[in-house]
Amino acid sequence: MKKMNNNDELRTRLTGLDDSTVEEIAERYPVTDEETKRRIMKRFLEKTENVDSSSKMQTINGSDEDSVSGTDRIEQVKWRSWVRYAGAAAAFIIAVCGIGGVIAISRNDLISVPGSESDIITEQVQTESTSQEPAAKQTTIPEVYYYPPETDENADDSGETLPEPGTEPVSVSNTTAEVTEALTSTVTTAAEETVTTAAENVENELSESDTTEPADEPVKKEETVRDRYDEDPVAFLTGNWLTKTSNDDDSYTAEYQIMPCTDGTADITGVALIRLDAESGIGKPFTADIDGCGLVFRFINEDETIKAEITSFSISESGTDSFELMWDRDTGIGSTLFERVTYDGYYDELTVAEE
Amino acid sequence: MMKAGDAMTETMTDTEWEELLSSSPKTAFEALYSSFGGLVYAIAANKLSGVGCQADIEDCVGDVFAEIFRSAGRFSGSCGSIKTFVSTIARRRAIDCYRRLTRNSLRNESIEDEAILPPAYDDTEEDAEERIMKQRLWAAVKSLGEPDTSIIVYQYFYGLSVSDTAVKVGMTPAAVQKRSVRARAKMKNILLREDRE
Structure with missing residues (x-):
């Protein structure tokens, strides 16, 4: 027979009593x-x-979370497991299909390599000229002629060529004047429309690759920014360095103001303030809430020049990393200040005003 | 209109309970608590006293009454008494709270699988011994006499502190502490004597 050792055991032993004893205790005490x-x-x-x-919290089966029995919970856990398995299988199938699609597209590209880009442009222009549709519906052209930003910058500066990786460069030298016209005109010819679409890729480094605006409307950068902000508000964060304060340990405390950028201007309603200081420590997360998007930042070591970096690793539920802020803790603000936004897999660098 | 908490709740029929549960939350709570507050609290304490604090027990009791109120549509006087209905919900909710409170410790001790597995035949004997031990313990507590029985119940069944127990039994905390120590020694002697016999 077990022996009683201490008060805790007495407390434990005096629980789990049978129902009649519990009722007796409830009545008398x-x-x-x-x-x-x-x-x-x-x-x-x-x-x-x-x-x-x-x-009320609802379970997967739609029943009240508080009222489900243990057996029901086990069933729900099983059901959730099957959902996970099915999700994993679906993801695998999608991945296989995606790889197959990429391979198929690559083969088609290889087949079409002998033809030059100019030929492709000509074919599309002819097709669309006969159909007499608005130029903006040529949404396939930006995809074909989208170049990496670095290459596009060069092209923009020269205003003459659009180098295509692995293929012949595309000449747009005779379209410079038409580009400006096409940006504001409401009626364009097929040739102008094609050139305009290609030129948008050159000039609008920050614009999206899947423009869907009709070409018979003026192509305004503000509208593009608005569309992109609606799709991915996090990608349009901007900020200002506000103050810096010297600390006792020869480091600085800096304040960075983050705000969403809409229509090319900062929307003051979404401002969040992040205070960076030496006490924050490497790896310690910071949280900022901007328009409902919870951004989390943390310090990480990068190299000797950049002593600390704040980078997002969790943005709401999207799981997208698209905002980086670098800060030299030892020299204070204004030394290495830039932010990068990610959009459609391309990096665009935006210079932040230095103090 | 029935007034909450009055003596009528003691003699209410199950049909009247059905009507009461469909009334406002506060009215239903007053009536339920005056009739079954002690029972629900005891059921919760019987399950949680060893693993949770008083706040956990009170949370559980609040959840029980909330579930009773929400489940009013499921209660029918023709299928059983209101007391059975309340007791069943209280036991089920107490088990849920117990699982929630012990979940972390089970994970830490890596015995979750063992806890899920059905009990082996070897455990049956231990369970029987445990039940007999609890019956002997309760008999020993009752044999202490008042106010020692009350002190032990409030301290070790409900998990109240010495000061709270002192308020319950109308004594000073120091006196409660002394009596508690003596009562436990007395219980030990009773149990040892029974073992020798």
Whole structure:
């Protein structure tokens, strides 16, 4: 027979009593004083108010989370497991299909390599000239002629060629004047439309590759920014360095103001302030909430020049990393300041005003 | 209109309970608590006293009454008494709270699988011994006499502190502490004597 050792064991032993004993204790030694009642009623009312506002937690099966039995929970866990398996299988199939698609597209590209880009342009222009559709519906052209930003910058500077990786460069030298016209005109010829679309890739480094605006409307950068902000607000964050304060340990405390950029201007309603200091430490996360997007930043070591970097590793539920902020802790603000936004797999560097 | 917490709740029929549970939350709580507050609290404490604090027990009791109120549509006087209905929900909710409170410790000790597995035949004997031990323990507590029985129950069944227990039994905390020590020694002697016999 087991022996009783201490108070804790007595407490443990005096629980798990049979139902009749519990009822006897409840009748003879009730704990129903007013203070206890008040606390319990508060809890009760909180729960019932949640019910009244239809905010009850629902299980996968749609039943009340609070009222499911242990057996039901096991069934739900099993069901969730099957959902995970099915999701993994679906992801695998999609991945296989994606790889197959890429291979197929690559083969088609190889087949079409002998033809030059100019030929492709000519074919598309002819096709669309006969169909007499607005130029903006030529949404395939930006995809064909989208170049990496670095290459595009060069092309923009020269204004003459659009180098295509692995293929012949495309000449746009005779279209410079038409580009400007096409940006503001509402009626364009097929040739102008084609050139305009190609020129947009050159000039608008920050613009998206899947423009869907009709060509018979003026191509405005503000509208493009607005569309992109609606699609990915995080990609349009901007910021200002506000203050810096010298610390006792020869480091600086800096304040960085983050805000979403809409229509080319900063929207002051979404400002979040991040304070960076030496005490924050490497790896310690910072949180900023901007327009409902919870951004988390942390310091990481990069190299000797950049002593600390704040980079996002979690943005709301999207899981997208698209904002980086570099900061030289030892020299204070204004030394290595730039932010990069990620869009469609390309990096665009935006210079942040230095103090 | 029935007034909450009055003596009528003691003699209410199950049909009247059905009507009451469909009333406002506060009215239903007053009536439920005055009739079954002690029972629900005891059921919760019986399961949670060893693993949770008083706040955990009170949370559980609040959850029980909330579930009773939400499940009012499922209660029918023709299928069983309101007391059975309340007790069943209280036991189920207490088990849920117990699982929640012990989940972390089970994970830390890496015995989750063992806890999920059905009990082996070898455990049956231990369970029987445990039940007998608890019955002997409760008999020993009752044999202490008042106010020692009350002190032990409030301290070791409900998990109240010495000061709270002192308020319950109308004594000073120091006196409660002394009596508690003596009562435990007395219980030990009772159990040892039974073992020798």
